[in-house]
Amino acid sequence: MKILSRACNYGIRALIYMVANNGGQENTSIGEISEELDISFHFLTKTFQELNRANLLKSSRGPNGGVALTRPAADISMMEIILVIEGDDFFDTCLLGLPDCGNGAPCPIHEVWKDKKDKMRLEFETTSLADLGVRVSEDKMRITI
Amino acid sequence: MKILSRACNYGIRALIYMVANNGGQENTSIGEISEELDISFHFLTKTFQELNRANLLKSSRGPNGGVALTRPAADISMMEIILVIEGDDFFDTCLLGLPDCGNGAPCPIHEVWKDKKDKMRLEFETTSLADLGVRVSEDKMRITI
DNA sequence: ACAGGATAAGATATAATAGTCTTATATCTT
Protein backbone atom coordinates (compact mmCIF):
# COMPACT_ATOMS: atom_id res chain seq x y z
CA MET A 1 0.00 0.00 0.00
CA LYS A 2 1.91 2.96 -1.24
CA ILE A 3 0.26 6.26 -0.47
CA LEU A 4 2.98 8.73 -1.28
CA SER A 5 5.44 8.70 -4.15
CA ARG A 6 9.10 8.40 -3.41
CA ALA A 7 9.61 12.04 -4.28
CA CYS A 8 7.00 13.10 -1.73
CA ASN A 9 8.38 10.77 0.88
CA TYR A 10 11.83 12.24 0.41
CA GLY A 11 10.52 15.79 0.36
CA ILE A 12 8.67 15.46 3.62
CA ARG A 13 11.53 13.74 5.37
CA ALA A 14 13.94 16.36 4.10
CA LEU A 15 11.79 19.21 5.36
CA ILE A 16 11.42 17.53 8.72
CA TYR A 17 15.16 17.27 8.89
CA MET A 18 15.57 20.96 8.17
CA VAL A 19 13.08 21.90 10.85
CA ALA A 20 14.55 19.57 13.41
CA ASN A 21 17.99 20.83 12.56
CA ASN A 22 17.82 24.60 12.54
CA GLY A 23 14.15 25.47 12.56
CA GLY A 24 14.04 25.54 8.80
CA GLN A 25 14.55 29.28 8.48
CA GLU A 26 18.27 29.08 7.90
CA ASN A 27 19.91 27.63 4.85
CA THR A 28 20.61 23.96 4.82
CA SER A 29 22.51 22.50 1.91
CA ILE A 30 20.81 19.83 -0.13
CA GLY A 31 24.04 17.88 -0.07
CA GLU A 32 23.96 17.65 3.70
CA ILE A 33 20.34 16.59 3.75
CA SER A 34 20.76 13.98 1.08
CA GLU A 35 23.73 12.56 2.87
CA GLU A 36 22.15 12.52 6.31
CA LEU A 37 18.96 10.94 5.07
CA ASP A 38 20.65 8.79 2.47
CA ILE A 39 18.57 10.14 -0.35
CA SER A 40 19.79 10.56 -3.91
CA PHE A 41 21.13 14.09 -4.13
CA HIS A 42 19.89 14.87 -7.61
CA PHE A 43 16.52 13.33 -7.06
CA LEU A 44 16.04 15.37 -3.93
CA THR A 45 17.19 18.49 -5.70
CA LYS A 46 14.50 18.07 -8.30
CA THR A 47 11.88 17.69 -5.61
CA PHE A 48 13.13 20.78 -3.85
CA GLN A 49 12.83 22.70 -7.08
CA GLU A 50 9.15 21.94 -7.13
CA LEU A 51 8.73 23.14 -3.57
CA ASN A 52 10.72 26.14 -4.63
CA ARG A 53 8.49 27.04 -7.52
CA ALA A 54 5.52 26.63 -5.21
CA ASN A 55 7.14 29.16 -2.87
CA LEU A 56 7.20 26.80 0.03
CA LEU A 57 10.90 27.36 0.22
CA LYS A 58 13.57 29.59 -1.20
CA SER A 59 16.97 28.55 -2.39
CA SER A 60 20.27 30.31 -2.78
CA ARG A 61 23.41 29.18 -4.51
CA GLY A 62 27.00 29.57 -3.68
CA PRO A 63 28.79 29.15 -0.39
CA ASN A 64 26.43 29.19 2.57
CA GLY A 65 23.69 28.57 0.09
CA GLY A 66 21.03 25.96 0.44
CA VAL A 67 17.32 25.86 0.98
CA ALA A 68 15.16 27.39 3.69
CA LEU A 69 11.46 27.70 4.40
CA THR A 70 9.72 30.86 3.28
CA ARG A 71 7.30 30.71 6.20
CA PRO A 72 7.44 29.50 9.77
CA ALA A 73 7.28 25.73 10.00
CA ALA A 74 4.17 26.03 12.12
CA ASP A 75 2.37 27.62 9.18
CA ILE A 76 3.13 24.86 6.73
CA SER A 77 0.88 21.83 6.75
CA MET A 78 1.76 18.40 5.49
CA MET A 79 -1.12 18.92 3.13
CA GLU A 80 0.58 21.74 1.28
CA ILE A 81 3.69 19.73 0.73
CA ILE A 82 1.78 16.74 -0.49
CA LEU A 83 -0.34 18.73 -2.90
CA VAL A 84 2.68 20.42 -4.39
CA ILE A 85 4.57 17.22 -4.98
CA GLU A 86 1.76 14.81 -5.78
CA GLY A 87 -0.43 17.29 -7.58
CA ASP A 88 -3.65 19.04 -6.67
CA ASP A 89 -5.75 16.02 -7.55
CA PHE A 90 -4.13 13.91 -4.88
CA PHE A 91 -7.34 13.49 -2.92
CA ASP A 92 -9.60 13.24 -5.92
CA THR A 93 -8.71 9.68 -6.66
CA CYS A 94 -10.76 6.86 -5.32
CA LEU A 95 -10.08 3.49 -3.83
CA LEU A 96 -10.58 1.64 -7.05
CA GLY A 97 -8.57 4.14 -8.97
CA LEU A 98 -11.32 5.27 -11.27
CA PRO A 99 -11.11 8.95 -12.02
CA ASP A 100 -13.99 11.36 -11.72
CA CYS A 101 -16.64 9.02 -10.50
CA GLY A 102 -17.10 10.46 -7.05
CA ASN A 103 -20.32 12.19 -7.86
CA GLY A 104 -21.69 10.77 -11.08
CA ALA A 105 -21.56 7.03 -10.70
CA PRO A 106 -19.87 6.04 -7.49
CA CYS A 107 -19.02 2.43 -6.79
CA PRO A 108 -20.25 0.43 -3.80
CA ILE A 109 -17.47 1.38 -1.47
CA HIS A 110 -17.56 5.03 -2.25
CA GLU A 111 -18.99 6.21 1.06
CA VAL A 112 -16.61 4.22 3.14
CA TRP A 113 -13.66 5.37 1.18
CA LYS A 114 -14.72 8.99 1.15
CA ASP A 115 -14.94 8.94 4.92
CA LYS A 116 -11.45 7.55 5.29
CA LYS A 117 -10.11 10.02 2.81
CA ASP A 118 -11.70 12.98 4.58
CA LYS A 119 -10.20 11.96 7.87
CA MET A 120 -6.81 11.57 6.39
CA ARG A 121 -7.05 14.92 4.69
CA LEU A 122 -8.00 16.55 7.97
CA GLU A 123 -5.00 14.95 9.59
CA PHE A 124 -2.71 16.25 6.90
CA GLU A 125 -4.22 19.69 7.09
CA THR A 126 -3.86 20.01 10.83
CA THR A 127 -0.38 18.59 11.12
CA SER A 128 2.27 21.20 10.51
CA LEU A 129 5.90 20.80 9.69
CA ALA A 130 6.64 22.22 13.13
CA ASP A 131 4.58 19.47 14.72
CA LEU A 132 6.54 16.88 12.88
CA GLY A 133 9.87 18.54 13.57
CA VAL A 134 9.25 18.97 17.26
CA ARG A 135 8.36 15.37 17.77
CA VAL A 136 11.53 14.42 16.01
CA SER A 137 13.65 16.70 18.13
CA GLU A 138 12.18 15.29 21.31
CA ASP A 139 13.47 12.12 19.85
CA LYS A 140 10.55 10.11 20.69
CA MET A 141 11.88 8.85 17.45
CA ARG A 142 14.55 9.23 14.95
CA ILE A 143 14.10 9.24 11.25
CA THR A 144 15.92 6.23 9.99
CA ILE A 145 15.72 4.13 6.94
CA MET B 1 -3.11 8.71 -4.19
CA LYS B 2 -3.15 5.23 -5.53
CA ILE B 3 -3.96 2.61 -2.92
CA LEU B 4 -4.54 -0.47 -5.00
CA SER B 5 -2.64 -1.69 -8.03
CA ARG B 6 -4.43 -1.91 -11.31
CA ALA B 7 -4.51 -5.68 -11.07
CA CYS B 8 -6.26 -5.49 -7.71
CA ASN B 9 -8.66 -2.85 -8.91
CA TYR B 10 -9.61 -5.04 -11.85
CA GLY B 11 -9.86 -8.14 -9.71
CA ILE B 12 -12.24 -6.59 -7.23
CA ARG B 13 -14.40 -5.04 -9.87
CA ALA B 14 -14.54 -8.31 -11.76
CA LEU B 15 -15.60 -10.25 -8.68
CA ILE B 16 -18.24 -7.69 -7.89
CA TYR B 17 -19.53 -8.08 -11.39
CA MET B 18 -19.75 -11.84 -10.98
CA VAL B 19 -21.64 -11.53 -7.72
CA ALA B 20 -24.01 -8.90 -9.01
CA ASN B 21 -24.59 -10.96 -12.10
CA ASN B 22 -25.28 -14.50 -10.96
CA GLY B 23 -24.30 -14.63 -7.33
CA GLY B 24 -20.79 -15.70 -8.20
CA GLN B 25 -21.42 -19.41 -7.75
CA GLU B 26 -22.03 -20.06 -11.43
CA ASN B 27 -19.44 -19.85 -14.14
CA THR B 28 -18.90 -16.53 -15.76
CA SER B 29 -16.51 -16.30 -18.67
CA ILE B 30 -13.53 -14.04 -18.32
CA GLY B 31 -14.23 -12.79 -21.82
CA GLU B 32 -17.63 -11.54 -20.82
CA ILE B 33 -16.31 -9.83 -17.73
CA SER B 34 -13.45 -8.17 -19.50
CA GLU B 35 -15.77 -6.91 -22.18
CA GLU B 36 -18.43 -5.64 -19.82
CA LEU B 37 -15.94 -3.88 -17.59
CA ASP B 38 -13.64 -2.88 -20.41
CA ILE B 39 -10.65 -4.54 -18.85
CA SER B 40 -7.83 -6.13 -20.81
CA PHE B 41 -8.75 -9.78 -21.18
CA HIS B 42 -5.29 -11.21 -20.75
CA PHE B 43 -4.41 -8.99 -17.88
CA LEU B 44 -7.58 -9.95 -16.08
CA THR B 45 -6.93 -13.60 -16.79
CA LYS B 46 -3.57 -13.36 -15.11
CA THR B 47 -5.15 -11.81 -12.05
CA PHE B 48 -7.81 -14.48 -11.94
CA GLN B 49 -5.12 -17.11 -12.01
CA GLU B 50 -3.74 -15.73 -8.80
CA LEU B 51 -7.15 -15.81 -7.16
CA ASN B 52 -7.44 -19.29 -8.51
CA ARG B 53 -4.22 -20.51 -6.96
CA ALA B 54 -5.32 -18.94 -3.70
CA ASN B 55 -8.52 -20.99 -3.92
CA LEU B 56 -10.73 -17.98 -3.83
CA LEU B 57 -12.21 -19.15 -7.08
CA LYS B 58 -12.22 -22.15 -9.34
CA SER B 59 -12.01 -22.14 -13.09
CA SER B 60 -13.09 -24.52 -15.80
CA ARG B 61 -12.28 -24.51 -19.47
CA GLY B 62 -14.31 -25.26 -22.51
CA PRO B 63 -17.83 -24.22 -23.39
CA ASN B 64 -19.82 -23.08 -20.37
CA GLY B 65 -16.51 -22.74 -18.66
CA GLY B 66 -15.39 -19.70 -16.77
CA VAL B 67 -14.68 -18.75 -13.21
CA ALA B 68 -16.79 -19.06 -10.09
CA LEU B 69 -16.33 -18.45 -6.40
CA THR B 70 -15.38 -21.40 -4.25
CA ARG B 71 -17.28 -20.02 -1.27
CA PRO B 72 -20.39 -17.94 -0.77
CA ALA B 73 -19.78 -14.30 -1.53
CA ALA B 74 -20.81 -13.43 2.00
CA ASP B 75 -17.83 -15.38 3.30
CA ILE B 76 -15.24 -13.58 1.21
CA SER B 77 -13.93 -10.29 2.52
CA MET B 78 -12.35 -7.55 0.48
CA MET B 79 -9.36 -8.13 2.65
CA GLU B 80 -8.75 -11.63 1.34
CA ILE B 81 -8.82 -10.47 -2.23
CA ILE B 82 -6.49 -7.60 -1.55
CA LEU B 83 -3.98 -9.72 0.28
CA VAL B 84 -3.90 -12.30 -2.47
CA ILE B 85 -3.31 -9.78 -5.21
CA GLU B 86 -1.19 -7.20 -3.44
CA GLY B 87 0.69 -9.58 -1.23
CA ASP B 88 0.50 -10.36 2.47
CA ASP B 89 2.57 -7.35 3.40
CA PHE B 90 0.00 -4.94 2.06
CA PHE B 91 -0.72 -3.41 5.45
CA ASP B 92 2.83 -3.52 6.69
CA THR B 93 3.91 -0.50 4.76
CA CYS B 94 3.84 2.92 6.29
CA LEU B 95 2.87 6.37 5.18
CA LEU B 96 6.37 7.38 4.29
CA GLY B 97 7.01 4.12 2.56
CA LEU B 98 9.79 2.96 4.80
CA PRO B 99 9.68 -0.76 5.35
CA ASP B 100 9.86 -2.42 8.73
CA CYS B 101 10.08 0.64 10.89
CA GLY B 102 6.75 0.30 12.62
CA ASN B 103 8.24 -0.94 15.83
CA GLY B 104 11.93 -0.17 15.83
CA ALA B 105 12.27 3.47 14.88
CA PRO B 106 8.94 4.92 13.93
CA CYS B 107 8.67 8.38 12.40
CA PRO B 108 6.66 11.27 13.82
CA ILE B 109 3.42 10.44 12.11
CA HIS B 110 3.48 6.78 12.94
CA GLU B 111 0.65 6.79 15.45
CA VAL B 112 -1.67 8.76 13.25
CA TRP B 113 -0.99 6.59 10.31
CA LYS B 114 -1.31 3.35 12.22
CA ASP B 115 -4.72 4.41 13.40
CA LYS B 116 -5.92 5.15 9.88
CA LYS B 117 -4.50 1.92 8.64
CA ASP B 118 -6.18 -0.13 11.34
CA LYS B 119 -9.54 1.41 10.57
CA MET B 120 -9.15 0.75 6.91
CA ARG B 121 -8.14 -2.81 7.55
CA LEU B 122 -11.19 -3.31 9.72
CA GLU B 123 -13.33 -1.93 6.95
CA PHE B 124 -11.83 -4.30 4.43
CA GLU B 125 -12.21 -7.22 6.79
CA THR B 126 -15.84 -6.59 7.52
CA THR B 127 -16.94 -5.81 3.99
CA SER B 128 -17.74 -8.94 2.06
CA LEU B 129 -18.07 -9.47 -1.64
CA ALA B 130 -21.76 -10.03 -1.04
CA ASP B 131 -22.04 -6.61 0.57
CA LEU B 132 -20.44 -5.03 -2.43
CA GLY B 133 -22.46 -7.05 -4.90
CA VAL B 134 -25.78 -6.35 -3.25
CA ARG B 135 -25.25 -2.65 -3.25
CA VAL B 136 -24.45 -2.85 -6.90
CA SER B 137 -27.55 -4.86 -7.69
CA GLU B 138 -29.74 -2.40 -5.86
CA ASP B 139 -28.20 0.00 -8.24
CA LYS B 140 -27.68 2.67 -5.81
CA MET B 141 -24.81 2.70 -8.20
CA ARG B 142 -23.49 1.19 -11.28
CA ILE B 143 -19.93 0.21 -11.87
CA THR B 144 -18.77 2.38 -14.69
CA ILE B 145 -15.44 3.49 -15.90
C1' DA C 1 38.30 39.34 -11.25
C1' DC C 2 38.64 34.71 -9.69
C1' DA C 3 37.98 30.28 -7.53
C1' DG C 4 35.14 27.23 -5.27
C1' DG C 5 30.76 25.97 -3.55
C1' DA C 6 26.19 25.57 -4.25
C1' DT C 7 21.57 24.94 -6.89
C1' DA C 8 19.15 24.41 -11.84
C1' DA C 9 18.14 21.89 -15.62
C1' DG C 10 18.00 18.45 -18.80
C1' DA C 11 19.64 14.02 -20.73
C1' DT C 12 20.14 9.35 -19.93
C1' DA C 13 19.68 4.78 -17.50
C1' DT C 14 17.27 1.36 -14.74
C1' DA C 15 13.40 -0.83 -12.58
C1' DA C 16 8.65 -1.61 -11.70
C1' DT C 17 4.12 -1.73 -13.44
C1' DA C 18 0.78 -2.32 -16.91
C1' DG C 19 -0.75 -4.16 -21.14
C1' DT C 20 -0.51 -7.17 -25.41
C1' DC C 21 0.31 -11.22 -28.19
C1' DT C 22 1.11 -16.04 -29.09
C1' DT C 23 0.86 -20.77 -28.11
C1' DA C 24 -0.66 -24.60 -25.29
C1' DT C 25 -4.13 -27.25 -23.01
C1' DA C 26 -8.47 -28.69 -21.29
C1' DT C 27 -13.62 -29.42 -21.95
C1' DC C 28 -18.00 -29.46 -24.05
C1' DT C 29 -21.09 -30.38 -28.10
C1' DT C 30 -22.18 -32.73 -32.04
Added chain:
DNA sequence: AAGATATAAGACTATTATATCTTATCCTGT
Protein backbone atom coordinates in the same frame (compact mmCIF):
# COMPACT_ATOMS: atom_id res chain seq x y z
C1' DA D 1 -13.27 -38.04 -33.38
C1' DA D 2 -13.58 -33.16 -34.69
C1' DG D 3 -14.37 -28.57 -33.98
C1' DA D 4 -15.50 -24.80 -31.10
C1' DT D 5 -14.82 -22.56 -26.76
C1' DA D 6 -12.62 -21.42 -22.83
C1' DT D 7 -8.67 -20.88 -19.47
C1' DA D 8 -3.20 -21.33 -18.63
C1' DA D 9 1.14 -19.80 -19.33
C1' DG D 10 4.86 -17.40 -20.89
C1' DA D 11 7.14 -14.09 -24.03
C1' DC D 12 7.12 -9.64 -25.51
C1' DT D 13 6.15 -4.50 -25.55
C1' DA D 14 4.87 0.02 -23.57
C1' DT D 15 4.53 3.22 -20.02
C1' DT D 16 5.62 5.27 -15.86
C1' DA D 17 8.40 5.92 -11.74
C1' DT D 18 12.80 6.15 -9.88
C1' DA D 19 17.65 7.04 -10.06
C1' DT D 20 21.94 8.78 -12.01
C1' DC D 21 24.98 11.61 -14.74
C1' DT D 22 26.45 15.78 -17.06
C1' DT D 23 26.56 20.51 -17.91
C1' DA D 24 25.09 25.15 -16.91
C1' DT D 25 24.40 28.92 -13.87
C1' DC D 26 24.63 31.59 -9.92
C1' DC D 27 26.60 33.36 -5.47
C1' DT D 28 30.10 34.34 -1.97
C1' DG D 29 34.47 35.35 -0.12
C1' DT D 30 38.95 36.75 -1.08
